[in-house]
Amino acid sequence: MSSACLNDRHATGLDETGGLAHIGRMTTTLETGPETEVLISGGGFAGLALAIALGRAGLAVAVVEPARATGTESAFDGRVSSIAPDVRRMLTGLGVWARIPESQSVSDIVVSGGTVGGAASPFFLHFEREDGGAPPFDMVENRFLQAALRATALDVPGLRLIDGARITEVATIPGRIAATLSTGETIAAPLLVAAEGRDSPLRDRFGIKTAGWSYGQWGIVCTVAHERPHEGVAQEYFLPSGSFAILPMTGNRASLVWTEREDLAKAVMALDAADFAAEVARRFTDYLGAVTPLAAPSAWPLALQLARDYIAPRFALIGDAAHVVHPLAGQGLNLGLRDAAALAEAVVDAGRLGLDIGGMAPLEAYQRRRRIDATLMAGMTEGLNRLFSNDAAPLRAVREAGLGLVNAVTPLRRFLARAAGGTELGEAPRLLKGEAL
Numbered sequence: 001m002s003s004a005c006l007n008d009r010h011a012t013g014l015d016e017t018g019g020l021a022h023i024g025r026m027t028t029t030l031e032t033g034p035e036t037e038v039l040i041s042g043g044g045f046a047g048l049a050l051a052i053a054l055g056r057a058g059l060a061v062a063v064v065e066p067a068r069a070t071g072t073e074s075a076f077d078g079r080v081s082s083i084a085p086d087v088r089r090m091l092t093g094l095g096v097w098a099r100i101p102e103s104q105s106v107s108d109i110v111v112s113g114g115t116v117g118g119a120a121s122p123f124f125l126h127f128e129r130e131d132g133g134a135p136p137f138d139m140v141e142n143r144f145l146q147a148a149l150r151a152t153a154l155d156v157p158g159l160r161l162i163d164g165a166r167i168t169e170v171a172t173i174p175g176r177i178a179a180t181l182s183t184g185e186t187i188a189a190p191l192l193v194a195a196e197g198r199d200s201p202l203r204d205r206f207g208i209k210t211a212g213w214s215y216g217q218w219g220i221v222c223t224v225a226h227e228r229p230h231e232g233v234a235q236e237y238f239l240p241s242g243s244f245a246i247l248p249m250t251g252n253r254a255s256l257v258w259t260e261r262e263d264l265a266k267a268v269m270a271l272d273a274a275d276f277a278a279e280v281a282r283r284f285t286d287y288l289g290a291v292t293p294l295a296a297p298s299a300w301p302l303a304l305q306l307a308r309d310y311i312a313p314r315f316a317l318i319g320d321a322a323h324v325v326h327p328l329a330g331q332g333l334n335l336g337l338r339d340a341a342a343l344a345e346a347v348v349d350a351g352r353l354g355l356d357i358g359g360m361a362p363l364e365a366y367q368r369r370r371r372i373d374a375t376l377m378a379g380m381t382e383g384l385n386r387l388f389s390n391d392a393a394p395l396r397a398v399r400e401a402g403l404g405l406v407n408a409v410t411p412l413r414r415f416l417a418r419a420a421g422g423t424e425l426g427e428a429p430r431l432l433k434g435e436a437l
């Protein structure tokens with residue numbers, strides 16, 4: 001899971017002239033099976049969103065996903081995600097949002113510094129909704145979003161979901177990539193997309209290197225019930241060993257994303273239920289009254305990881321396969337869905353012009369559009385994490401003054417809020433503006 005193991009490369013590259021090229025353990029003779037226009041490896045958030053967008057635009061798409069649909073996906077695993085307004089517009093346009101049974105609008109985000117059990121710093125940053133406009137974001141349980149994407153995908157003609165399989169071999173054949181699945185089936189397509197998450201094997205297979213490092217922190221996630229209503233306000237406390245975000249959910253519930261140094265996180269995860277509840281209460285302060293964890297916490301190791309390229313001949317990376325950022329700004333999933341919007345637009349536009357949908361022109365257009373956004377977000381979250389995950393007194397003074405300053409400088413505050421909403425960083429893809437592809 002660490003970025004170290006992600007630099008293990010064994011691919012030799014692709015032969016764009018159409019000859020048969022060797023990639024990893026590729027076979028030299030190949031019987032191609034069915035054809036599709038876009039083959040997607042990974043049926044998570046980014047992969048399914050891309051598949052739906054392309055399928056609804058009339059392209060034939062296949063999605064290969066190792067997990068098997070069991071029919072029990074509705075169990076809550078404690079994970080909740082913030083959905084930015086532009087991504088919500090895309091999900092609405094694709095018919096996904098209407099299938100999400102419940103979500104919580106966030107009316108304000110209050111960011112403050114502090115110490116465990118101490119009072120919040122008097123310096124804080126507000127990202128309230130502006131001029132009665134859209135709220136900064138919505139909170140959605142991951143299981144609801146995943147189920148809504150899957151149910152929508154099942155209804156799209158020309159979209160094939162292949163569960164319980166993965167791609168084991170790839171080869172180029174004239175104008176296409178042929179992928180052999182673990183089931184033995186071979187599927188050929190002009191474009192192959194990896195949406196396999198942070199440990200993407202295809203990214204390695206295509207020789208795309210990554211840059212990054214482990215944060216030495218874990219994100220501990222837990223849902224709690226609290227006494228008083230949250231009024232839709234999200235709180236983010238910057239404590240010395242990391243951020244402690246309280247994200248409102250429906251009812252008197254909140255999702256905690258508690259970033260902690262790895263050694264301390266291991267100790268926290270080893271606590272029994274009563275001691276864990278006491279540690280949560282100490283960090284929560286009293287503003288929502290008594291808090292009760294609703295389930296055992298889960299934890300994820302945190303890393304920064306950026307792919308050096310998002311594309312190779314007839315191949316593209318989207319989502320966490322392309323970039324992993326610190327969760328303190330709740331932007332990883334949003335970045336991945338923006339990738340899906342941009343790649344879908346590049347592919348569909350190329351197809352309409354009669355161009356090769358897997359050719360370098362649409363792929364380069366996609367990469368130009370998306371790499372800068374993910375890199376800026378990685379830099380912003382990296383800087384905030386460095387500034388705040390530190391208890392040195394001079395840094396504490398600087399960061400507290402810094403938060404007050406940012407709040408006072410309205411245009412900067414607006415820029416940061418809009419950047420988080422995806423509306424400030426260049427011309428947005430049509431799907432993110434709520435338009436049809």
Ligand SMILES: Cc1cc2nc3c(=O)[nH]c(=O)nc-3n(C[C@H](O)[C@H](O)[C@H](O)COP(=O)(O)OP(=O)(O)OC[C@H]3O[C@@H](n4cnc5c(N)ncnc54)[C@H](O)[C@@H]3O)c2cc1C
Binds near residue numbers: 043198220331334336
């Ligand atoms: C603690 C924490 C809190 C977070 N909170 C937020 C938030 O509030 N908002 C936000 O925007 N983001 C948040 N994120 C980030 C977000 O969860 C990720 O960015 C997002 O899940 C990435 O989506 P994805 O589809 O790219 O990858 P994934 O969700 O990792 O999906 C990858 C898919 O590929 C499949 N797969 C795996 N291996 C293979 C293979 N070999 N072949 C084919 N398929 C494969 C997997 O089964 C899975 O279905 C958070 C992250 C953490 C750790």
